[in-house]
Amino acid sequence: MGDCAKRMKIVVVGSGDIGGYVIDELKKIGDLVIASRSSKEFPVDISEKKSIEGLFKRVGLCDHIVCTAGKTAIAPFKEATDEQFQNSIASKMMGQMNLVRVGMRHLNKGGSITLTTGGFSHFLFPNVIIPAFVNAALERFVVNVAFEMKNHFRINAVSPDLLKDSADRYGTKGFEAFPIVMGEQVGKAYRNAIESKVTGSVIRVEGR
Numbered sequence: 332m333g334d335c336a337k338r339m340k341i342v343v344v345g346s347g348d349i350g351g352y353v354i355d356e357l358k359k360i361g362d363l364v365i366a367s368r369s370s371k372e373f374p375v376d377i378s379e380k381k382s383i384e385g386l387f388k389r390v391g392l393c394d395h396i397v398c399t400a401g402k403t404a405i406a407p408f409k410e411a412t413d414e415q416f417q418n419s420i421a422s423k424m425m426g427q428m429n430l431v432r433v434g435m436r437h438l439n440k441g442g443s444i445t446l447t448t449g450g451f452s453h454f455l456f457p458n459v460i461i462p463a464f465v466n467a468a469l470e471r472f473v474v475n476v477a478f479e480m481k482n483h484f485r486i487n488a489v490s491p492d493l494l495k496d497s498a499d500r501y502g503t504k505g506f507e508a509f510p511i512v513m514g515e516q517v518g519k520a521y522r523n524a525i526e527s528k529v530t531g532s533v534i535r536v537e538g539r
């Protein structure tokens with residue numbers, strides 16, 4: 332008897348520090364479309380809505396969408412520039428929101444969308460006003476979208492603390508007290524968001 336179970340098609344936007352672990356975990360359960368600005372096969376810039384529409388025109392229907400992309404500026408409130416505010420909002424906040432607004436029209440029945448926020452909206456640290464409010468906005472967005480769209484698709488956010496790889500790469504100056512999380516744990520949280528029936532949740536991945 333042949334195996335009739337159909338593999339899930341999962342679109343993952345972003346393949347950096349967080350995305351790498353997400354990809355390692357999700358390739359165990361589905362066929363991945365991996366997109367980012369520098370991708371040759373699936374280029375997308377989530378800060379441009381037209382670019383997201385172009386991606387889904389190529390990808391067609393999928394079962395799940397995961398976003399691990401979107402950049403925010405680290406700066407003291409007093410010194411943060413208009414450009415830092417605007418670019419962070421365009422990249423991570425509107426980028427992830429527009430991925431949902433466009434992507435939801437390309438989801439198969441039973442589909443889900445998982446966004447990425449982060450611990451800066453859960454701990455008070457200096458210089459993280461921009462990621463803190465961007466993450467908080469996305470976390471509230473997820474709750475309200477899940478409420479309005481509960482009969483259509485599921486939506487959640489994964490909120491990891493500081494990834495060990497990123498801490499090793501960039502150092503922890505100014506963030507010495509920030510909890511550190513292992514990548515494998517982060518990858519599993521995204522898998523859980525896809526495989527469980529949860530919606531409207533902020534799935535915290537807490538470090539130590």
Ligand SMILES: NC(=O)c1ccc[n+]([C@@H]2O[C@H](COP(=O)([O-])OP(=O)(O)OC[C@H]3O[C@@H](n4cnc5c(N)ncnc54)[C@H](OP(=O)(O)O)[C@@H]3O)[C@@H](O)[C@H]2O)c1
Nearest residue numbers: 345346347348349367368369376377400401449493494497
């Ligand atoms: N690393 C951490 O410790 C940590 C912890 C909590 C939350 N987060 C959040 O997780 C997300 C990813 O962080 P990361 O550390 O994995 O970043 P990263 O290593 O810089 O990787 C970002 C990935 O997203 C892609 N990307 C960036 N901007 C994009 C855009 N406008 N459109 C499409 N793709 C884009 C990048 O590829 P291209 O350059 O090719 O586009 C890259 O593949 C961020 O929102 C960050 O705030 C990170």
